Amino acid sequence: MSKIGRKAISIPSQVTVSVADHEVLVKGPKGELSTHIFPKIAVAVEENEVKVTRTSEDRQIKALHGLVRSLVNNMIIGVTDGYSIVLKLVGTGYRAQTKGTGLSLSVGFSHPVEVPAVAGVKLILKGTDTITVEGIDKHLVGQVAANIRKVKPPEPYQGKGIRYKDEVVRRKQGKAAA
Numbered sequence: 228m229s230k231i232g233r234k235a236i237s238i239p240s241q242v243t244v245s246v247a248d249h250e251v252l253v254k255g256p257k258g259e260l261s262t263h264i265f266p267k268i269a270v271a272v273e274e275n276e277v278k279v280t281r282t283s284e285d286r287q288i289k290a291l292h293g294l295v296r297s298l299v300n301n302m303i304i305g306v307t308d309g310y311s312i313v314l315k316l317v318g319t320g321y322r323a324q325t326k327g328t329g330l331s332l333s334v335g336f337s338h339p340v341e342v343p344a345v346a347g348v349k350l351i352l353k354g355t356d357t358i359t360v361e362g363i364d365k366h367l368v369g370q371v372a373a374n375i376r377k378v379k380p381p382e383p384y385q386g387k388g389i390r391y392k393d394e395v396v397r398r399k400q401g402k403a404a405a
C-alpha cells in the first residue's frame with residue numbers, strides 16, 4: 228500500500244467531512260471545499276477519522292491513492308487554518324499598490340502591471356514591497372502566488388524581481404568578474 232495513502236486523517240472538532248457520489252465535501256470555520264474522487268478510490272469517514280482505500284492494485288490507482296489522501300488532508304487544513312504565501316519585491320523603485328480588490332505592480336516596466344483579484348484568495352499588502360496571498364484552497368493560493376511571481380521573476384545578476392519570502396536567488400558574477 229501507499230505509505231501516505233494508508234495513514235488515517237484525523238478530523239478536528241469544528242470540521243465536518245461528507246462523502247457522496249465520488250465527491251468529498253469538507254466544511255469548517257473558514258469555509259467549505261469539495262473535490263472529485265476517482266472511481267476506484269474509496270473514502271470513508273469513521274468517527275473522527277477519514278480513511279482512503281483503493282479497490283485495485285493497478286499502477287495508476289496506486290499513484291492516485293496517496294494523491295487523494297493528500298488532497299483531502301489539504302482541504303481539512305485549509306478550512307481550519309488556511310494557507311498563505313509571502314512574496315517580496317526586490318529592486319530599486321519596485322512597489323505594489325492596491326487597486327480595487329487587485330494589485331498594481333511597478334516592477335521596472337514602462338507601465339504598471341495589473342493583477343486582478345481571484346475569488347477565494349485575498350491579496351494583502353504590507354508596506355509597498357511585501358504581498359501576502361491567503362486563502363483556504365492550497366492549489367489556488369499557490370497558483371495565484373506563482374502568477375504574481377511570473378510578472379518579474381528574480382534575475383541572477385542583480386537579484387531584482389519578485390521572489391518568495393524565503394527564496395534564495397543564486398547570483399552570477401557577470402562580465403566584471405572575467
